[in-house]
Structures are given as C-alpha cells and as structure tokens.
Amino acid sequence: xxxxxxxxxxxxxxxxxxxxxxxxxxxxxxxxxxxxxxxxxxxxxxxxxxxxxxxxxxxxxxxxxxxxxxxxxxxxxxxxxxxxxxxxxxxxxxxxxxxxxxxxxxxxxxxxxxxxxxxxxxxxxxxxxxxxxxxxxxxxxxxxxxxxxxxxxxxxxxxxxxxxxxxxxxxxxxxxxxxxxxxxxxxxxxxxxxxxxxxxxxxxxxxxxxxxxxxxxxxxxxxxxxxxxxxxxxxxxxxxxxxxxxxxxxxxxxxxxxxxxxxxxxxxxxxxxxxxxxxxxxxxx
Amino acid sequence: xxxxxxxxxxxxxxxxxxxxxxxxxxxxxxxxxxxxxxxxxxxxxxxxxxxxxxxxxxxxxxxxxxxxxxxxxxxxxxxxxxxxxxxxxxxxxxxxxxxxxxxxxxxxxxxxxxxxxxxxxxxxxxxxxxxxxxxxxxxxxxxxxxxxxxxxxxxxxxxxxxxxxxxxxxxxxxxxxxxx
Numbered sequence: 497x498x499x500x501x502x503x504x505x506x507x508x509x510x511x512x513x514x515x516x517x518x519x520x521x522x523x524x525x526x527x528x529x530x531x532x533x534x535x536x537x538x539x540x541x542x543x544x545x546x547x548x549x550x551x552x553x554x555x556x557x558x559x560x561x562x563x564x565x566x567x568x569x570x571x572x573x574x575x576x577x578x579x580x581x582x583x584x585x586x587x588x589x590x591x592x593x594x595x596x597x598x599x600x601x602x603x604x605x606x607x608x609x610x611x612x613x614x615x616x617x618x619x620x621x622x623x624x625x626x627x628x629x630x631x632x633x634x635x636x637x638x639x640x641x642x643x644x645x646x647x648x649x650x651x652x653x654x655x656x657x658x659x660x661x662x663x664x665x666x667x668x669x670x671x672x673x674x675x676x677x678x679x680x681x682x683x684x685x686x687x688x689x690x691x692x693x694x695x696x697x698x699x700x701x702x703x704x705x706x707x708x709x710x711x712x713x714x715x716x717x718x719x720x721x722x723x724x725x726x727x728x729x730x731x732x733x734x735x736x737x738x739x740x741x742x743x744x745x746x747x748x749x750x751x752x753x754x755x756x757x758x759x760x761x762x763x764x765x766x767x768x769x770x771x772x773x774x775x776x777x778x779x780x781x
Numbered sequence: 782x783x784x785x786x787x788x789x790x791x792x793x794x795x796x797x798x799x800x801x802x803x804x805x806x807x808x809x810x811x812x813x814x815x816x817x818x819x820x821x822x823x824x825x826x827x828x829x830x831x832x833x834x835x836x837x838x839x840x841x842x843x844x845x846x847x848x849x850x851x852x853x854x855x856x857x858x859x860x861x862x863x864x865x866x867x868x869x870x871x872x873x874x875x876x877x878x879x880x881x882x883x884x885x886x887x888x889x890x891x892x893x894x895x896x897x898x899x900x901x902x903x904x905x906x907x908x909x910x911x912x913x914x915x916x917x918x919x920x921x922x923x924x925x926x927x928x929x930x931x932x933x934x935x936x937x938x939x940x941x942x943x944x945x946x947x948x949x950x951x952x953x954x955x956x957x958x959x960x961x
Binding site for chain 2: 500503504506507508509510511512513514515518519521522523525526527529530532533634701702758
C-alpha cells in the first residue's frame with residue numbers, strides 16, 4: 497500500500513496543459529469578452545480606488561500612487577487642450593514628478609549583466625530611493641533597494657534566501673550607469689538632446705499618444721560607445737503629457753533591447769516602500 | 782504574491798496585458814484543477830472558457846482583496862459543480878452515464894498530459910464529488926482547509942475529514958496502478 501504522502505505527491509504532480517487549438521479558443525473567448533466589456537462599461541470610478549486603499553494593506557502603497565497619479569491626470573486634463581504633446585516640457589514635467597512606478601524589460605544576446613535574468617522588473621523610484629523587483633516565470637527572484645541619500649544598497653535573493661548589504665559608490669562608472677539605466681527620466685533627457693523625428697499618433701493601452709523616434713548614436717553612446725545602430729521611440733500621452741512607453745533596440749557587438757511601460761507618474765510613496773525587509777531566515781551572502 | 786497584486790491593479794485599471802498575463806499564468810493550473818474535478822477535457826475546456834469570459838468582464842466588480850489564484854480556483858470549482866449538477870438533472874443524457882471520463886475523441890486531442898496524470902484524474906473521478914473537490918482544491922489549488930470549508934459551506938474539521946477519506950479511497954484505487 498502506498499503511503500498517503502506518496503498519493504498526495506502523485507495528485508500534486510498531475511498536470512494538464514492546453515494544446516494550441518484549445519489555447520486559442522480560450523484566449524479568443526476571454527479577449528473578446530474583455531473588448532466587449534471595455535466598449536460598454538461606464539468610466540471607471542476613482543472613488544472605488546480610494547476606498548480600496550483603506551481595505552487592502554498589501555496594495556495600499558501602489559494604489560495610493562495610482563490614485564495620486566489619477567488625480568493629477570485629471571488636473572492636467574483641464575490645463576491641456578489635448579492639441580498635442582509639447583516635447584520641450586516632457587522632461588521638465590517628469591523631473592518634477594515626485595516618484596514613479598514602472599515596468600521594465602530588457603534583453604541582450606551579449607555578456608551584459610543587468611536585469612537579463614528577469615522576464616521583467618517592477619521599479620519604484622523616488623528622487624533618492626529605488627526599489628526594484630525582478631520576476632522570472634512569475635516569481636519574484638530578486639529585490640533591490642538603493643538609498644542614494646545614505647549610499648546604501650540591499651539586495652535580496654529569494655530562492656537562495658540570501659541577502660547583501662553594501663555601500664553604493666555612485667562615482668564608480670558602473671554604478672553611475674546602473675543608476676541611469678534605472679531612471680526613465682535619464683532616457684527622456686537623452687531623447688531631447690538627440691535628433692528625432694515625430695511619429696504618427698497611436699493608441700497605447702487605450703491612451704492616445706504622440707511619439708518621437710531617434711536613430712542618433714548619441715542616444716546610447718555613453719552606455720556603449722561601440723554601438724553601430726539603434727532605434728528608440730518615446731510615446732507620450734496627449735492628455736497628460738507623461739510618457740507611456742519608452743522602447744529601444746541597440747545593435748553592435750551585441751544586441752540589446754529595453755522597454756519601459758506601465759508608468760504611474762508623480763507617485764507619492766510611503767517610506768515603508770523603500771524600507772528593506774529582510775526575512776529572518778535569510779542569510780547574509 | 783506581489784506580481785498578482787500588481788496584475789490585479791492593472792487588470793482593474795483596464796490593462797489588456799494584465800488579462801493576458803493572468804490567463805497565461807493560470808490557464809494550465811486551472812485546467813489541471815478542472816480535469817481533477819471533471820476528468821473530461823470537453824467539460825474542462827467549457828469550464829475554463831466560462832471562468833475566463835466572466836473574469837474578463839468582471840474588472841469593475843472584481844475585488845482586490847484575497848488571492849487571485851484562490852479566486853480563480855474557486856470559480857473553476859463552482860463551475861465544475863454546476864456542470865456536475867446539470868449532468869445529474871439530465872439522467873438520459875450521455876453525460877450522465879459517465880460522471881467520470883467521457884472524452885469521445887480522447888483528451889489527447891485537446892490536452893497535453895502524461896498517462897500518469899490521466900490515471901490520477903480517472904481515479905479522482907471515482908470519488909464522491911465533495912471528497913474529490915476537497916482533495917483537488919487542497920493539492921492542485923493549494924487551498925487551505927479553512928478556504929475549502931468556506932467554499933463547501935462546512936466546518937474545517939468536516940473539510941479535513943472529506944480530504945482524509947478521499948485520500949484513503951484514492952490510495953486504494955491507485956494502489957498498483959501507478960508507475961513506481
């Protein structure tokens with residue numbers, strides 16, 4: 497007779513996966529229902545979001561940031577005629593942003609070591625603090641906290657249950673590059689300093705955007721002087737004047753791409769967002 | 782998990798990528814749960830279809846509290862239960878003859894699985910539904926006995942009892958039928 501634990505394991509290991517045709521049917525049903533719903537639903541209520549903050553401690557800080565951003569979007573709507581993006585004001589606007597949350601994806605076929613192990617990262621960035629979580633196969637495998645005011649960094653590796661505390665030396669070339677890589681404001685400034693062409697208006701995630709495109713090598717030369725060609729695009733919401741999508745492909749000895757999206761601008765963070773939490777069973781590396 | 786919290790926020794905000802990511806992340810796990818409850822790939826597909834269609838339309842009503850995984854698993858369990866009740870109400874239908882496996886074209890036509898998984902699914906189908914549900918929700922959806930008790934409208938000790946009896950029966954059904 498097999499022990500109960502073995503039966504439990506056998507049931508746990510049971511696995512079924514949809515074949516391509518089933519997958520297509522299922523996704524078609526879900527996406528069609530979604531589109532139908534979006535067409536017919538009333539405008540989302542901001543009151544709902546505000547109430548939810550108080551009930552959901554886990555999402556409190558993120559929702560709070562979203563609500564603040566939403567309110568500011570509303571204010572901006574009154575001020576902006578919607579006639580188009582004033583490109584000279586974009587960098588100014590985001591530099592005034594108190595904080596930002598965004599998703600970041602990077603890929604490279606070269607030896608570059610930054611963030612390539614993650615499918616994507618979610619970053620919370622204030623003028624002096626930074627927290628980023630890297631996800632692989634849906635699991636958060638790394639959390640990084642940088643406090644530039646105190647020049648301290650904490651890195652947690654969740655699978656290994658290990659952590660590192662170290663000093664940040666922003667004078668160091670690699671650290672300076674790292675700091676820049678994480679900051680979408682840096683890339684927007686770079687756009688403004690390069691030659692660019694305007695793109696046709698496009699809707700991204702339901703937001704009407706205007707875009708610019710650059711192939712100017714100066715855009716990436718500080719990061720990689722041996723770059724041979726590049727194409728980068730910045731899409732900004734016509735309504736809010738905030739970036740919605742920033743994407744770039746860089747070709748040279750190695751090929752690299754980066755995408756920043758799902759921005760929530762002018763987010764005001766609770767201090768706890770940047771407070772490293774090291775679980776008691778984690779060991780120092 | 783933080784990714785799910787993020788996905789829920791994005792989904793509620795109307796983000797299309799969030800729905801896609803939720804779908805991709807949970808499709809096969811929910812399919813496995815549906816197969817554990819129904820042992821019928823047609824019915825499992827129907828259940829998943831209904832769950833994702835309803836979920837896709839639920840952004841306004843969908844709450845941020847609680848686990849996304851648990852929410853979706855409960856939706857699958859409810860739909861599966863409805864489907865089994867429907868079979869019982871139609872005793873003349875073909876479905877009613879086989880509360881267990883009834884894939885006319887075989888599950889392999891639509892689902893990827895191992896023989897072992899099919900054997901376990903067929904064995905689960907021989908359990909009374911309440912026991913099967915307790916076993917599947919605990920082992921395939923990682924639900925606690927408290928969550929299972931709430932779902933089934935019973936006490937925690939009854940949920941544990943159903944699980945224990947279910948596992949014992951499963952053990953005797955599967956004994957000798959599994960690969961070592």
